Amino acid sequence: MLLDFLYNLSIYIYVGLLKLIAPFNKKAKLWVEGRNNLFNKLKSDAERRQLRSRSAKVAWFHCASLGEFEQGRPVIEAFRKQYPEYKIVLTFFSPSGYEIRKNYSGADYIYYLPTDTPENAKDFVKIVDPDIAFFVKYEFWKNYLTQLNKCKIPVISFSAIFRPNQIFFKFYGGFYRDLLHQFNHILVQNESSLELLKSIDIDNATLAGDTRFDRVKQIVDNKKDIPVVAQFKDGHQIFIIGSAWQTDMDVLIPLINELKDGTKFIVAPHEIHDAEIEIWRNQLTVKSVLFSDTDEVKDLESYDVLFIDNIGMLSSLYQYAEYAFIGGSFGKGLHNILEAATFGMPIFFGNQSYQKFQEANDLVQLGGAFPVENMEELKTLYQGLKANEKKRTKAAEICSNYVLDNVGATQKIMEVVESVVKK
Missing domain, CATH: 3.40.50.11720 (3-Deoxy-D-manno-octulosonic-acid transferase, N-terminal domain)
Incomplete structure (x- = not known):
């Protein structure tokens, strides 16, 4: 009592x-x-x-x-x-x-x-x-x-x-x-x-x-084409930053500014705050555009970073990507990595708050995901995969097969x- x-x-x-x-x-x-x-x-x-x-x-x-x-x-x-x-x-x-x-x-x-x-x-x-x-x-x-x-x-x-x-x-x-x-x-x-x-x-x-594997399999089977993103990609490799927080962008913005290898970036914030997105854009030294402004842009192919300023699109964005960084793990906890994994790509995330997520531990052990401490470590891992397509493809297959094996x-x-x- x-x-x-x-x-x-x-x-x-x-x-x-x-x-x-x-x-x-x-x-x-x-x-x-x-x-x-x-x-x-x-x-x-x-x-x-x-x-x-x-x-x-x-x-x-x-x-x-x-x-x-x-x-x-x-x-x-x-x-x-x-x-x-x-x-x-x-x-x-x-x-x-x-x-x-x-x-x-x-x-x-x-x-x-x-x-x-x-x-x-x-x-x-x-x-x-x-x-x-x-x-x-x-x-x-x-x-x-x-x-x-x-x-x-x-x-x-x-x-x-x-x-x-x-x-x-x-x-x-x-x-x-x-x-x-x-x-x-x-x-x-x-x-x-x-x-x-x-x-x-x-x-x-x-x-x-875990029913999330069934859910992400549904997402693949019912993915939506996004013509604007296909136009933005324009034959380039895409690196998606999904569910991004400020602590994630503190690592990613210097990487984006430093890389000059033709890879394009898509940033999907965890929460949409126009002022925060504007701060991030001002910190970039490369050309960026908001998804909501793409109708007014005639040369979308010339932009390096696309910011997603809406909710609900992220799961279908991954179909266009070759790499993903999933946010949250420099803070309270890692966000969903399975949506990226099911489309097949190497996955990066912060090394601080991912251990309680079984799928993150499994994919790190298998070699499909990579926790990073800072920009320098992320850059080294990314460039190693970028320079070795066979190695990148293997990591991508590990991720997609992991999902299929658990539905x-x-x-x-x-x-x-x-x-x-x-x-």
């Missing part, structure tokens, strides 16, 4: 703090405002759904943010194809997921997740009335799981990953271990996660793999889903 009280208290405190900083923080403001009148909308949508079809079943998918959504997306789409009679409710915890995917056509209803208080969990489950619930990767909300179990609604966690230092595996982690027992099934990404669960007597677990998680997950749905 004490731990329940402390858990619930922490939720209330967290919400209170977000409300305090919301006037001064854009993400906090979106988080708070996105939940205003949420239950009224839930009730209204539920009433309309019941008027259309009182027998319609509901599948609820919850993702923390955009990254988890990309992992969940292949399963959402496979579920919809296999069970078209279900309405799909999709929820997000974070604005970075909801605001970008609030118009996703693969779900019938998309909301922010109400905070995990006992009252919210009870009301949400009662209103939405799901027949099955899915939590993607790291989502373990105590009150929602308790309420779903109380209502005998099957709950599946997929693309989950566990590490020995997580609280579930500490001697004092009993409260959180109990949460894992409330899932009907947990599908994990790797063998070590499966062994960790077995060590705490979680037997309803299966090794399925199939969605199918394994759907096999478990089928057994649960039939029950």
Whole structure:
């Protein structure tokens, strides 16, 4: 009881703090405002759904943010194809997921997740009335799981990953271990996660793999041609800087200025801030152009750097590239390298914050990816590959084959889903 009280208290405190900083923080403001009148909308949508079809079943998918959504997306789409009679409710915890995917056509209803208080969990489950619930990767909300179990609604966690230092595996982690027992099934990404669960007597677990591989395979199969980029490429090799932060550009801008070997660069910032992009452009000694200005440029082939000032294009950009640098690893953490890998190219990233990403460790060990400390190390590695096409091609094949060798998680997950749905 004490731990329940402390858990619930922490939720209330967290919400209170977000409300305090919301006037001064854009993400906090979106988080708070996105939940205003949420239950009224839930009730209204539920009433309309019941008027259309009182027998319609509901599948609820919850993702923390955009990254988890990309992992969940292949399963959402496979579920919809296999069970078209279900309405799909999709929820997000974070604005970075909801605001970008609030118009996703693969779900019938998309909301922010109400905070995990006992009252919210009870009301949400009662209103939405799901027949099955899915939590993607790291989502373990105590009150929602308790309420779903109380209502005998099957709950599946997929693309989950566990590490020995997580609280579930500490001697004092009993409260959180109990949460894992409330899932009907947990599908994990790797063998070590499966062994960790077995060590705490979680037997309803299966090794399925990472659905992100299925997602990036979908991206390759459905890539969009971008004529402007093809014109910009103009027969040159392309080096893409994907999900770039300031700390990444501190390394890349000197490299771009120093290289005179005909390679062109495409820069896709992690977040679009016009002022920041303008600062980067002013630091370059070569010609650069914004994607939004390319319609007005007659000699696009003469530019050396193309800045992408929109969201949603990056995954298709990689088809034009021979090299990629993926941002984030000089800061809080490496961004998605699998999109670049699936198109086949050597991948570079900072050497500080990539170790917790299994795919980064695997590709470094295999020889397809290269962590770098600074501009000089990046330049040496890049020029070595540039001068040896056979070596570059080998690294590229390592990356693309790595993705192909790991597809199939969605199918394994759907096999478990089928057994649960039939029950």
